[in-house]
Amino acid sequence: MKISTDKPRLDHAHAHTLLSSMMRVRRFEDKCAELYTKQKIRGFLHLYDGEEAVAAGIIPVLNPQDRVVATYREHAHALLRGIPMQSVLAEMYGKTEGCAGGRGGSMHLFSAEHNFYGGNAIVGGGLPMAVGLALADKMRSEHHVTACFFGEGAVAEGEFHESMNLAALWGLPVLFVCENNGYAMGTALERSEARTDISARAGCYGMPSAFVDGMDVVSVEVAARDAIARIRTDGGPRFLECRTYRFRPHSMFDAQLYRQKDEVAAWREKGPIVRFQRWLEEAGMLHGNELQDIEAAIEQEIAQAVEFSEAGTLEPVDHLTRYVTAEPSEEPADESTQGADDPSSDYQEITYREAVGTAIRDAMARDDRVFLMGEDVGAYGGCYAVSKGLMEEFGTERIRDTPLSESGFTGAGIGAAIAGMRPIVEIMTVNFSLLALDQILNTAATLRHMSNNQFSVPVVIRMATGAGKQLAAQHSHSLEGWYAHVPGLRVLAPATIEDAHGMLLSALQASDPVLIFENVMLYNQTGKLPANAKAVDLERAAVRRAGTDVSLITYGGSLHKVLEAAEELAGENIDAEVIDLRSLRPLDMNTIETSVKKTHRAILVDEGWKSGSLAAEIGMRLAENCFFELDAPLVRVCSEEVPIPYAKHLEEAAIPQKNDVVAAVLAMLNKAGVPANG
Ligand SMILES: Cc1ncc(C[n+]2csc(CCOP(=O)(O)OP(=O)(O)O)c2C)c(N)n1
Numbered sequence: 104m105k106i107s108t109d110k111p112r113l114d115h116a117h118a119h120t121l122l123s124s125m126m127r128v129r130r131f132e133d134k135c136a137e138l139y140t141k142q143k144i145r146g147f148l149h150l151y152d153g154e155e156a157v158a159a160g161i162i163p164v165l166n167p168q169d170r171v172v173a174t175y176r177e178h179a180h181a182l183l184r185g186i187p188m189q190s191v192l193a194e195m196y197g198k199t200e201g202c203a204g205g206r207g208g209s210m211h212l213f214s215a216e217h218n219f220y221g222g223n224a225i226v227g228g229g230l231p232m233a234v235g236l237a238l239a240d241k242m243r244s245e246h247h248v249t250a251c252f253f254g255e256g257a258v259a260e261g262e263f264h265e266s267m268n269l270a271a272l273w274g275l276p277v278l279f280v281c282e283n284n285g286y287a288m289g290t291a292l293e294r295s296e297a298r299t300d301i302s303a304r305a306g307c308y309g310m311p312s313a314f315v316d317g318m319d320v321v322s323v324e325v326a327a328r329d330a331i332a333r334i335r336t337d338g339g340p341r342f343l344e345c346r347t348y349r350f351r352p353h354s355m356f357d358a359q360l361y362r363q364k365d366e367v368a369a370w371r372e373k374g375p376i377v378r379f380q381r382w383l384e385e386a387g388m389l390h391g392n393e394l395q396d397i398e399a400a401i402e403q404e405i406a407q408a409v410e411f412s413e414a415g416t417l418e419p420v421d422h423l424t425r426y427v428t429a430e431p432s433e434e435p436a437d438e439s440t441q442g443a444d445d446p447s448s449d450y451q452e453i454t455y456r457e458a459v460g461t462a463i464r465d466a467m468a469r470d471d472r473v474f475l476m477g478e479d480v481g482a483y484g485g486c487y488a489v490s491k492g493l494m495e496e497f498g499t500e501r502i503r504d505t506p507l508s509e510s511g512f513t514g515a516g517i518g519a520a521i522a523g524m525r526p527i528v529e530i531m532t533v534n535f536s537l538l539a540l541d542q543i544l545n546t547a548a549t550l551r552h553m554s555n556n557q558f559s560v561p562v563v564i565r566m567a568t569g570a571g572k573q574l575a576a577q578h579s580h581s582l583e584g585w586y587a588h589v590p591g592l593r594v595l596a597p598a599t600i601e602d603a604h605g606m607l608l609s610a611l612q613a614s615d616p617v618l619i620f621e622n623v624m625l626y627n628q629t630g631k632l633p634a635n636a637k638a639v640d641l642e643r644a645a646v647r648r649a650g651t652d653v654s655l656i657t658y659g660g661s662l663h664k665v666l667e668a669a670e671e672l673a674g675e676n677i678d679a680e681v682i683d684l685r686s687l688r689p690l691d692m693n694t695i696e697t698s699v700k701k702t703h704r705a706i707l708v709d710e711g712w713k714s715g716s717l718a719a720e721i722g723m724r725l726a727e728n729c730f731f732e733l734d735a736p737l738v739r740v741c742s743e744e745v746p747i748p749y750a751k752h753l754e755e756a757a758i759p760q761k762n763d764v765v766a767a768v769l770a771m772l773n774k775a776g777v778p779a780n781g
Contacts, residue, residue: 160323198415204555235518256287265511317345
């Protein structure tokens, strides 16, 4: 649908503001380009040159409480949202006075004060976050609008489609703004899309959509006013395609081999500033020295911003690792959920799956912000029946079935968490989490640090992991070690009933993204959960069996095999100590090293593949810190380097088993000259 672009009656002050906003952005970016060539600004620099009418027509229409999600080409959005020019420029200088403390640079401008959520360098990556921000607003009945800007290149990404669908399905207050400048880097729209009518494609999701001449600031503003007003009254999302053009290269590295100079020149003629200025002049709306006055004010602001940025300070290197996760002092203590020192003598005998389900129920009953979302968590009761009955108890808003769109709903959980909710995102199994990796690694893990502690992502993401159910190579991964590689995430592997319950409660109190890996072979295990079971500590590994001869270090599904192995070894007079890591990131090296200093031998049992495994990491740390304590070389019992096979005997052979652990201990002790039978 082409919307009406009849010029509204513009009063003089408003026209003046529109023109000066666009000129301010243009001049600022001209200066950025100059500073780039002088190497004052580094990294990628993407200029908006030619597209100014889009941000200038839309952003001022939003309320201060509304939210803005942008891309790496977001200087205009930040400036027009009210982030001071000097802090935008200082950010590009990498100075602490920057709006992200110099940690994000040009592509990652943030401001909590302005509800400005970045700055995302992943094409399409911001859309799920926008969905989540809007979801939080909707769930709390707060009538804000989230405006989400992206280029037409994003339209080919899965995250675009997943986000469109979620926003339309859930009726979320999002204004999706496609800044269609005709090129994704050097690829013209016609060369990348089967259907170039982008607004029509959005309409396929049942979302009202329109396109507008993005070179005409008044038309853009008219369209934005209409869309935003309708979102506020109708609630659901809207889509606005702004057809525009960028005059400069994609970034400062682009030699522009893909387009002709006369094409650019022709577009420049239709540029939003010359065009609006000409229109104002013809309408007699530019008086006296007004244009020069606008120019002068902008020049002064830019000069001041440069001076400010030049004089800015660099973050001390010893602050480097600040704000990767919350400082312990920043973590809220919720007394009502703290672990009981004195477990009640009343307990219930329940399964691991019931322990997780009970924790979800307890958390939801206690805290309105908590909700569960994922594929089949509602009517189906959860792929592993963890959430059976919860939808009946809490309703479909808080036990929220999602479409099959891991990236979309994980990103929505991240967005909702940023907006203050406490989502629990269930990903059926770890293999499907690979489809959500962008959201987990590029957004959840980075946001606190990159925004200089302005935003946190208190989302809990649970997933089943591990082999043993003959589900073959694509359903049997143990990738928790991969995730444990990533700064900004906390990674948990509850192996006991009490941890399955308590770790979830603790994770919901954390201010950072927490990934919980539930081994598939544990769901049916039974055990005792004390009636007063509460949150548990997430800091310490647990000594599950004390011993003196060897430390067996493991976690998750392998714990029980290792404990059985230890019992068998006891029959051989070998006294093994068993450490359950519990938290894979951060690692409690203190407990591990204390054990190794006692036993002087360590075997790491890890269901991950041996190469690059968590076991390799722990082994290396022991080599670094405890080398002279060791009486025998370190040993690993890991999965074989094969995709996990279907046939039972091969699957069993592929992953660590009790007998492998026993054999490894015997071999180690023999090698160390200790007779295996005492
Ligand atoms: C997921 C992803 N793939 C590739 C890139 C590399 N890349 C950066 S910008 C860009 C073009 C994006 O074009 P568009 O979405 O139209 O936005 P524009 O740059 O034109 O504003 C590409 C391919 C990226 N950043 N993210």
